[in-house]
Amino acid sequence: MKNLILKSILILGIMTFLNAGIVGETVKWIGLPPSSHTLHGFAIFIGCLIISLVSLITILIFKNSYTAIWKVAVLFEILYLLMLLWSKTNPFTYFSTRKDNDLMDLFLYVNSIGIFLLICIFDLIYSKITASEIKN
Numbered sequence: 600m601k602n603l604i605l606k607s608i609l610i611l612g613i614m615t616f617l618n619a620g621i622v623g624e625t626v627k628w629i630g631l632p633p634s635s636h637t638l639h640g641f642a643i644f645i646g647c648l649i650i651s652l653v654s655l656i657t658i659l660i661f662k663n664s665y666t667a668i669w670k671v672a673v674l675f676e677i678l679y680l681l682m683l684l685w686s687k688t689n690p691f692t693y694f695s696t697r698k699d700n701d702l703m704d705l706f707l708y709v710n711s712i713g714i715f716l717l718i719c720i721f722d723l724i725y726s727k728i729t730a731s732e733i734k735n
Contacts, residue, residue, distance in 0.1 A: 603665065607658045610671045611651040614714055618679070619644035621710045629699050629706070639703065646686075650678045668722040676715045683707055 623640035631639075654674050658665045665671055690708040693701035 603658070603662060604655075606668065607655060607665065607671050610668055610718065611654055611675055614672065614675050614679075614718060615644065615647035615651050617714045617717075618647050618711060621714070622707065625706045625710060626703065629702055631699055631703065643707070646682050647679065650675060650682060653678060668725065669719050672715055672718040672722070676711065679711055680708070683711075 619640050622643045623637075626639045654671070657674060658671065665674070688704040688707055689701075690705040693705045
C-alpha cells in the first residue's frame with residue numbers, strides 16, 4: 600500500500616461501507632419499520648460517498664499532508680460528523696425524549712466513532728508489523 604491514492608481510496612471505501620452497513624443493522628436492531636432499513640442505509644451511503652469524494656479531492660490537493668492511514672480516517676471522520684451536525688441530528692436528544700428515532704441519531708455518532716477507532720487500531724497494528732519487517 601505504498602501508493603497514496605490507492606491507500607486513501609481503500610480507507611475511504613472501507614469507512615463508507617462500514618458506516619452504511621452498520622447503520623442498516625442498527626435500524627434492524629432498534630426495531631424501526633422495514634422501509635427504514637433501506638432509507639437510513641441508503642442516505643448514509645450517499646452522504647459517505649460525497650464525503651469520500653470531497654476527502655479524495657482534499658488528499659489530492661494536499662498530498663504531502665496525508666501520508667498516514669489515520670490522517671485519512673481523521674479527515675473522513677471530521678467531514679462525516681460535520682455532515683451529521685449539518686443534517687441536525689442531535690445525539691443528546693435521546694436522553695431527554697427516549698424515542699427510537701433519537702436513539703438512531705445517537706447510534707449514528709457512536710457507530711462512526713467506533714469505525715474510526717477500528718481504523719486507527721488497524722493503522723497501529725499495520726505500522727507495528729511494517730516496522731518489524733523493516734528491522735529484519
